[in-house]
Amino acid sequence: MIEFENVSMGFDKAVLNNITFSLPTGSMLGLIGQGGVGKSVLLKLCCGLLEPNAGRVSLGREALTGQSEEHLARMRQEIGMAFQNTALFDFMSVGENIAFPLRQKGGLSDIEIDARVLDCLTRVSLPTIANLAPSALSGGMKKRVALARAMIHRPPFIFCDDPTAGLDPVTSSRIFRMIDEMRTQYGSTCVVVSHDTGGLFKRCDFVGLLRDGAMAYFGPTQDAMSHPTVAEFTLGKARTQ
Amino acid sequence: MSWGSFVRSADEMLTLILALVTGALGGRFDARETWQQLYLVGVRSLPIVIVTAIFAGGISAIQVSAHVVRFQAYDAVGWGFGFVVFRELGPLLIGLMFSGRVGAFNAAELGTMKVTEQLDALRVLAINPLNYLVGPRIVAMVVMMTALVMVGNVFALLGGMLTAQVLVDVDPMVFWISLTDYVRPVDLFNGLVKAGLFGFVIGLVSCRHGLAVDGGAPGVGRAVNQAVVASALGIFCFDYLVTAILP
Numbered sequence: 369m370i371e372f373e374n375v376s377m378g379f380d381k382a383v384l385n386n387i388t389f390s391l392p393t394g395s396m397l398g399l400i401g402q403g404g405v406g407k408s409v410l411l412k413l414c415c416g417l418l419e420p421n422a423g424r425v426s427l428g429r430e431a432l433t434g435q436s437e438e439h440l441a442r443m444r445q446e447i448g449m450a451f452q453n454t455a456l457f458d459f460m461s462v463g464e465n466i467a468f469p470l471r472q473k474g475g476l477s478d479i480e481i482d483a484r485v486l487d488c489l490t491r492v493s494l495p496t497i498a499n500l501a502p503s504a505l506s507g508g509m510k511k512r513v514a515l516a517r518a519m520i521h522r523p524p525f526i527f528c529d530d531p532t533a534g535l536d537p538v539t540s541s542r543i544f545r546m547i548d549e550m551r552t553q554y555g556s557t558c559v560v561v562s563h564d565t566g567g568l569f570k571r572c573d574f575v576g577l578l579r580d581g582a583m584a585y586f587g588p589t590q591d592a593m594s595h596p597t598v599a600e601f602t603l604g605k606a607r608t609q
Numbered sequence: 610m611s612w613g614s615f616v617r618s619a620d621e622m623l624t625l626i627l628a629l630v631t632g633a634l635g636g637r638f639d640a641r642e643t644w645q646q647l648y649l650v651g652v653r654s655l656p657i658v659i660v661t662a663i664f665a666g667g668i669s670a671i672q673v674s675a676h677v678v679r680f681q682a683y684d685a686v687g688w689g690f691g692f693v694v695f696r697e698l699g700p701l702l703i704g705l706m707f708s709g710r711v712g713a714f715n716a717a718e719l720g721t722m723k724v725t726e727q728l729d730a731l732r733v734l735a736i737n738p739l740n741y742l743v744g745p746r747i748v749a750m751v752v753m754m755t756a757l758v759m760v761g762n763v764f765a766l767l768g769g770m771l772t773a774q775v776l777v778d779v780d781p782m783v784f785w786i787s788l789t790d791y792v793r794p795v796d797l798f799n800g801l802v803k804a805g806l807f808g809f810v811i812g813l814v815s816c817r818h819g820l821a822v823d824g825g826a827p828g829v830g831r832a833v834n835q836a837v838v839a840s841a842l843g844i845f846c847f848d849y850l851v852t853a854i855l856p
């Protein structure tokens with residue numbers, strides 16, 4: 369379960385204001401909203417990369433808020449995150465990037481790790497690129513590799529920041545399917561930010577719409593389209609900020 | 610630089626030192642990354658250090674030679690050369706070269722990692738960037754700067770001997786005897802202490818500026834520029850302090 373209780377966050381000005389929601393274990397939340405509304409900030413709050421100005425964020429039964437960096441590091445072993453601009457490590461090959469979470473965690477032999485890397489690369493339909501440098505990949509390939517790295521340690525919590533940005537519909541659809549498969553197989557709780565509402569709504573159980581720093585809608589996907597604010601947004605009629 | 614930003618910068622530097630000392634005492638620095646950095650920082654810098662050292666040795670010999678001819682003090686060439694190169698010119702010139710090559714690269718690499726969220730990605734993978742990236746780099750710079758100055762001293766000696774022989778016809782054996790008779794081990798030690806300190810300063814300053822990058826590619830450029838300038842200033846300040854304190 370992921371819980372936000374009255375969470376507010378701002379830098380020079382307020383970004384998120386009094387956000388409250390609870391996402392059940394094993395479900396997927398599709399987070400939508402206009403650019404700059406605070407979706408990435410919300411994901412970073414979920415990972416403990418940012419500390420809220422007010423309120424409380426919890427993963428499972430444990431609060432992320434107010435923990436020491438050592439404690440957060442332990443909690444983050446249960447997290448997989450695919451960043452908006454992939455954040456692949458330039459100084460490692462694709463294979464090393466994907467294997468990195470497992471090597472740091474320990475407990476597996478090199479042979480087991482190599483097998484898991486190959487399995488992950490096969491899942492993302494890129495089985496032959498383990499020795500390439502990230503700089504040699506296209507945008508779509510990088511996104512899929514970032515996803516593979518986020519999922520290789522089968523984390524209970526997966527966060528994806530715009531994994532389909534700038535991708536063709538075929539690759540976008542493949543990425544949503546992959547996230548859904550991993551969630552089903554490992555029972556992970558996922559939060560996915562995307563502007564591809566069509567693809568996202570097919571896969572997610574819940575929809576969250578951020579507007580003006582507040583959660584304008586949070587509820588089951590099947591009810592989302594009948595909600596005027598969500599319908600307005602998905603049809604491109606949302607008022608500009 | 611305003612007083613406010615100077616104080617903030619000093620505060621960040623002290624916080625960084627404290628975190629690194631804690632990491633080092635806890636044995637948390639990544640061993641594999643440390644070995645890799647030792648190679649990248651040290652072995653890859655060898656050619657440029659050797660060239661710098663040969664020229665530094667040659668220049669010192671040229672400067673000393675003018676006075677040698679004037680006073681007919683041929684047996685003082687080795688001493689003059691050793692004193693200047695081992696204590697001062699070697700660590701200083703190699704330090705500045707090292708700052709330009711390794712420090713600038715380091716600030717650019719860490720800065721790029723910051724703006725492309727690679728540092729955040731490390732943190733999400735439960736890895737402390739200070740222990741994984743910064744600590745190994747600073748250790749490598751201290752160790753390799755000291756080692757490079759030792760290697761540089763040998764090549765500076767060769768450059769100095771050759772120049773002295775060609776310019777003022779000082780026999781290499783006379784040069785060597787003058788060097789070993791008058792230059793004390795403490796002169797060599799003095800230079801090596803400076804080298805280690807310069808390595809620490811370059812490492813700390815370049816890492817701090819790299820980690821503090823803000824504002825995309827222009828921010829990375831600014832950080833590299835600031836890192837090189839601040840490292841050079843740090844080198845001169847510590848050079849002054851060590852020269853004043855050590856015998």
